[in-house]
Amino acid sequence: MSDTPLPQGATIGILGGGQLGRMLSVAASRLGFKTHIFEPGAAPPAGQVAHRVTTALYEDDAALTAFAHGVDVITYEFENIPTSALDTLSALRPIRPGREALRVSQDRLTEKDFLSDLGLAVAPYADIPNAAALAAALGRIGTPAILKTRRFGYDGKGQARIMTPDEADAALADMAGAPAILEGFVDFTHEVSVIAARGLTGEVACFDPGQNVHEGGILRTTTVPADLTSAQRQDAVLLAGRILTALDYVGVMGVELFVTKAGLIVNEIAPRVHNSGHWTQNGCAIDQFEQHIRAVAGWPLGDGSRYADVVMENLIGADMDRVPALSQERDLALHLYGKAEVKPGRKMGHVNRIIRP
Amino acid sequence: MSDTPLPQGATIGILGGGQLGRMLSVAASRLGFKTHIFEPGAAPPAGQVAHRVTTALYEDDAALTAFAHGVDVITYEFENIPTSALDTLSALRPIRPGREALRVSQDRLTEKDFLSDLGLAVAPYADIPNAAALAAALGRIGTPAILKTRRFGYDGKGQARIMTPDEADAALADMAGAPAILEGFVDFTHEVSVIAARGLTGEVACFDPGQNVHEGGILRTTTVPADLTSAQRQDAVLLAGRILTALDYVGVMGVELFVTKAGLIVNEIAPRVHNSGHWTQNGCAIDQFEQHIRAVAGWPLGDGSRYADVVMENLIGADMDRVPALSQERDLALHLYGKAEVKPGRKMGHVNRIIRP
DSSP states (O other): OTTSOOOTTOEEEEEOOSHHHHHHHHHHHHBTOEEEEEESSSSOGGGGGSSEEEEOOTTOHHHHHHHHHTOSEEEESOSOOOHHHHHHHHTTSOBSSOHHHHHHHTSHHHHHHHHHHTTOOBOOEEEESSHHHHHHHHHHHOSSEEEEESSSOOTTTTEEEESSGGGHHHHHHHTTTOOEEEEEOOOOSEEEEEEEEEOTTSOEEEOOOEEEEEETTEEEEEEESOSOOHHHHHHHHHHHHHHHHHTTOOEEEEEEEEEETTEEEEEEEESSOOGGGTTHHHHBSSOHHHHHHHHHTTOOOOOOOBOSEEEEEEEEGGGGGGHHHHTTSTTEEEEEOOOSSOOTTOEEEEEEEEEOO | OTTSOOOTTOEEEEEOOSHHHHHHHHHHHHBTOEEEEEESSSSOGGGGGSSEEEEOOTTOHHHHHHHHHTOSEEEESOSOOOHHHHHHHHTTSOBSSOHHHHHHHTSHHHHHHHHHHTTOOBOOEEEESSHHHHHHHHHHHOSSEEEEESSSOOTTTTEEEESSGGGHHHHHHHTTTOOEEEEEOOOOSEEEEEEEEEOTTSOEEEOOOEEEEEETTEEEEEEESOSOOHHHHHHHHHHHHHHHHHTTOOEEEEEEEEEETTEEEEEEEESSOOGGGTTHHHHBSSOHHHHHHHHHTTOOOOOOOBOSEEEEEEEEGGGGGGHHHHTTSTTEEEEEOOOSOOOTTOEEEEEEEEEOO
16 A cells, blocks of 8 residues: 555654644645654644644654554654664654655765765765864865764754864864764855655656745745746756655655855755745645645645745744734734744744735 | 733634634644634544544533633634523633624524615515415515525525425425525626624724635635626625624624625625635635634734635535546645545535636
8 A cells, every 4th residue: 555645534644743743734634634743742733733642752662653553654844763763663654755865864974975976066074073083174174164963953053163273172072972074164145945845656846946044043034936047946956856866755855055156055955844945835836745745645746836926934932922913914924833832042933925026 | 811812822612623613723723723623523524633622512511611611712613503502602701703693694584684684685585484474475576486494504405496386385395394584586697705804803804705606506616806896896895894893793704795787685694714715725825714713813814815816616525536636736726624434515625726817
C-alpha cells in the first residue's frame, strides 16, 4: 500500500507538535485525512487541530511503536529526530521525506559536502574539530566568518560570528565542545528561498521564490515575487530540483539561497515545510502544507501556481500586542499558533498581506 | 467578560460536528482559539480538527452543562437546536448568534412574517394548518406553488411541489401532519446570496454576493462575482444589514435572494455560515468561517474584501470519484470533509476554482 495514494480517512502521523505540525494537520484535514501528532511537550499547538495526540519522549519505544501502528505514513515538522526513534518508526511505516534527507540535513558539514558534491555553489566552509583546525580554516577562509555547531542549530542558535581572528577562541568556547563548522561570509545582495516539492513518483513542483529578511537570526518577512531575474528564477528552481532528486526526496523542502553577482549560492536546506513558505497559504490554491501532505500521501502534487502577491511577516514575542490592530487591516490574513505563553524570540504567529496590483 | 474580545487560548463551543463545524474549528485555530464540539453523532468530521469533542444527545442536560462550563462562548453550525438545550446552555454561557435569530429562522412562517414586517419583499405565502387552509391559499396564491414543513427542512427535504390544484392532497400528505407553509413560485432570473456578518458592537460587513445554482434542491455551484447591477448589489447588502440589525445579530448569516425584474426577493435566511459562502476560503484574506468566529469572539470583523474571482462547486455523493482528477487541476483548491461514508446526496466536500482575469 505504500506506493498507492492514501485513501480518504487515512491517518498521517506527524512528529512534532509545533506550528508547522499544526498547519500540516489543517492541510491534511482539507484532503480528508486525519492526523496523529507525536510530541514530547505537553499541550502542543498542533494537538488543538489534530485527531489524536501522543505525548511521549522520542526514547519511549513502546509509545513510538503504538504511534506507528496507528498511522498509515509518518512525516515530521523538524529534522532533529533522534536516530533511534527513526529506527523504530521506519521498521513499521514509511517515513517521508526519507532518512537520507534527514541524515544530510541533520549535520551542517554533511549538508555542505552533499551540496558541493552536487556541483552547487556554497559558502566556503571547513570542518572544525579543534582550535588548530579553526586557526587553519580562518587562515584559508579569512574573516569575517561564522562558527556553527554541526547539529541542532536553528533560528541563529549555536552560532558565533568571528569578525577578527582574535575572536576565534571565544567563538570556539561558545560551541561548548560540540562539533563545529566554519563558514565564510558571502557577499550577497539578498536572500531568497525556494519551497520545492517532490512527489512519490518523482515529479517536482516549486512555488515562486520568496525574498527573505532576517532580524537577529530569525526570519522577519518573506515577499513574493522576489527580486530575481528570469534566469535567476530558473536557476533557483533547477538547483532545487537537483537537490530533491539526488535525495530521492518525497515532500516539501525549503532551500535558502544567497543572491550574489556571481550567481546563486545555497545557504541551507530544510527537509520540511518552511517558515519562508507560509505566504503560500494566501497566495496559492494549494499551499506548502497541503503540497507536503499530498507528497507524503502519494497524491499528485499541486502545480504551485501563485495568484496573488503576498508579504508574510512573522509575529515574534511581543509582536502579539499588535494583533488587535492587525486584525483590522484590509487584505491581511492572521495565522496564530495557539501557544500558551509569549516569550521573546518565540514565533507566535504570522500574517500574510495580500498586495493588490 | 462577555463583551470583551476573547483572549488567545479561549475555547469556543460549537454545537454540531459536520463540515461547517469543522471549517469553523479550523478558522478558530487561525485566531489562536481552541474549539469544543458538541455532537450527538459518533466520530463527527469536526472532531478531527477540534481540541475536544463531546458525544452526547441534546437531551443530555448533564453533558450540556459540562460542555458549557468548559467553553467561553457557544455558537452553532445548524439552526435546529432543541429549545430545551438552548435553555440549559444560555443560562451558563453566551450563545451567538442569539436566540431571537434561532426563533425566527427555525420556523418558515415566523421567518416570512419577520421579513415582511421589516418591509422586505418575500414570495407570497400562507400558513397551512389544514386542508381547508391549503385550498384557500391555492385559490389566492395560485399554482405552481410549493408546500413546505414550517420546521426542520433543509436541502429540499420536507417540500412538495404543487403544479396543479389536484396535487394539493398528495402534497399535504407528504407533510405527514407537520405544520406547513405554502409559498408561491417567484419568477426569478437567478439566485444570489449575501454572506453578511455583524459584530458584537453592531458593525456590519458583507462579502460580495455570490450567484447560486441548485440541482435537486441542493446547492451545486456559487460564482463570484454574481451577475448583478451595481444598484442590485447595494440593495442586497443594505437589506442584509437590516435583517441582521433587526435581530441584534452576532455572527455570519446567509441571506438567499431571488433576482427578479421587480427587484430582489428574500428567499430564506440561515443564522450560520452558509454553503454559498465557501468561496471566501480562497477569495478573501478573511473567510466566512473566520468572520463568524471573529464576531462570536467579540473581535473586530474583517472587511470581507475579495481579491480573486472564484467558482465554488459542491462535491456530492459520487462526485468523490472525481477527486483524483480534480486534485490535478490548476488553481483548484480541494476542501474535503473527512466523512467516512459516501452517500447519494451527501455533501462530501467542495472545490474552489480561482478564475484568473
